[in-house]
Amino acid sequence: MPGSYETVEPRRGAWDNRMSRRERKKLETRRRILDAALKLMADKPYGQVKIEDICVEADVANATFFLHFRNKAALALAYNEDVAAKVEEQLASDGLNASERLQALLKIYLTEWGTHRHLMRQIVLELISQPASGATFNEVSSGLLGIVSTVVRDGQKSGEFSSKIEPETAALALVAAWNALAITWARTGDTKRAAEAHWQTLDLFLNGLRARDGLSRP
Amino acid sequence: MPGSYETVEPRRGAWDNRMSRRERKKLETRRRILDAALKLMADKPYGQVKIEDICVEADVANATFFLHFRNKAALALAYNEDVAAKVEEQLASDGLNASERLQALLKIYLTEWGTHRHLMRQIVLELISQPASGATFNEVSSGLLGIVSTVVRDGQKSGEFSSKIEPETAALALVAAWNALAITWARTGDTKRAAEAHWQTLDLFLNGLRARDGLSRP
Numbered sequence: 531m532p533g534s535y536e537t538v539e540p541r542r543g544a545w546d547n548r549m550s551r552r553e554r555k556k557l558e559t560r561r562r563i564l565d566a567a568l569k570l571m572a573d574k575p576y577g578q579v580k581i582e583d584i585c586v587e588a589d590v591a592n593a594t595f596f597l598h599f600r601n602k603a604a605l606a607l608a609y610n611e612d613v614a615a616k617v618e619e620q621l622a623s624d625g626l627n628a629s630e631r632l633q634a635l636l637k638i639y640l641t642e643w644g645t646h647r648h649l650m651r652q653i654v655l656e657l658i659s660q661p662a663s664g665a666t667f668n669e670v671s672s673g674l675l676g677i678v679s680t681v682v683r684d685g686q687k688s689g690e691f692s693s694k695i696e697p698e699t700a701a702l703a704l705v706a707a708w709n710a711l712a713i714t715w716a717r718t719g720d721t722k723r724a725a726e727a728h729w730q731t732l733d734l735f736l737n738g739l740r741a742r743d744g745l746s747r748p
Numbered sequence: 749m750p751g752s753y754e755t756v757e758p759r760r761g762a763w764d765n766r767m768s769r770r771e772r773k774k775l776e777t778r779r780r781i782l783d784a785a786l787k788l789m790a791d792k793p794y795g796q797v798k799i800e801d802i803c804v805e806a807d808v809a810n811a812t813f814f815l816h817f818r819n820k821a822a823l824a825l826a827y828n829e830d831v832a833a834k835v836e837e838q839l840a841s842d843g844l845n846a847s848e849r850l851q852a853l854l855k856i857y858l859t860e861w862g863t864h865r866h867l868m869r870q871i872v873l874e875l876i877s878q879p880a881s882g883a884t885f886n887e888v889s890s891g892l893l894g895i896v897s898t899v900v901r902d903g904q905k906s907g908e909f910s911s912k913i914e915p916e917t918a919a920l921a922l923v924a925a926w927n928a929l930a931i932t933w934a935r936t937g938d939t940k941r942a943a944e945a946h947w948q949t950l951d952l953f954l955n956g957l958r959a960r961d962g963l964s965r966p
Binding site for chain 1: 948
């Protein structure tokens with residue numbers, strides 16, 4: 531079992547070697563709980579999966595759950611971090627230009643979304659039901675924002691993208707647009723339509739980033 | 749005085765003719781209160797302008813204010829509706845293609861923003877401090893969303909824009925991007941930088957909408 535986790539998370543390999551046995555066990559248990567929750571939530575809506583069910587599936591005592599997660603909602607955040615880490619890892623693979631990296635990024639998110647749509651929907655619904663969610667919006671997506679800014683900056687350096695927009699502005703615009711589409715999706719539940727809207731938006735951005743002609747402002 | 753309001757709001761002309769003198773007076777008082785508030789808030793932050801000050805400036809009794817507005821925050825909403833009406837009116841003028849209409853729209857918003865930056869900032873801060881603000885986000889901007897969708901659809905019909913994106917998706921993406929920039933602006937207060945970011949984002953969108961080449965999806 532531990533071996534397979536190291537395969538899934540190769541970047542933690544070096545770290546794992548420095549970790550004590552106890553630390554490693556702790557991480558494994560955390561991962562087992564999260565995996566159990568993801569498995570159950572892939573079939574059932576978030577609200578119908580009880581912490582007890584997760585503990586049975588993960589084969590841990592109920593009290594153990596609370597050693598690793600404050601509450602059920604903490605699972606959603608942990609999952610979100612997992613996806614961001616997965617994206618960063620996969621984008622590091624060589625041979626992709628900036629456009630392809632953004633396409634790969636969206637593909638990973640949509641695949642995760644499709645597999646864990648109940649949980650993803652829950653993440654979005656929790657996000658939009660928070661007070662001051664607009665203000666926390668950027669922080670919640672800060673991992674994604676950082677990745678997109680970096681890819682845009684790289685694309686501008688290589689000459690693939692026009693340099694007429696600040697990388698941070700382009701990233702904020704793209705992530706904000708995607709988040710708005712995700713909010714619409716969380717309310718309608720129409721995953722297929724939402725995926726298509728995400729792709730159309732990325733295409734629009736990529737075409738905009740690659741355009742060479744400026745526009746005169748009024 | 750009534751004449752000048754009909755000039756400012758020509759679309760309401762027909763309606764005004766059917767209105768009783770009392771109705772017309774009521775609208776005039778409402779407008780006088782809103783104008784007084786806007787005038788005071790152009791110089792002072794929203795929080796420093798008291799309802800009493802507005803009533804003195806508008807030359808109305810304090811009780812009159814509450815016949816027209818539930819509270820001070822209702823002024824911000826009324827102003828927001830005013831700007832949307834102004835935009836719709838100005839975009840109806842002939843001779844502008846779709847790109848130029850979107851540029852004109854942004855120009856109006858940024859001008860209003862510059863003139864009434866304390867109030868605009870307040871609108872944004874109230875929006876993001878609401879519970880479920882993500883969910884109400886689209887409703888709050890529904891006037892703007894509708895206008896942008898219509899312009900995009902017109903641009904697609906005339907062949908100015910590519911038809912590879914749903915007009916509603918393009919509108920949601922652009923408005924969401926602008927709103928995210930406005931949230932950043934409300935927190936930093938850097939109006940000049942925010943205006944530049946808004947223009948860069950519109951340019952990106954217009955270049956994207958005008959691009960003819962498709963993208964292959966992974």
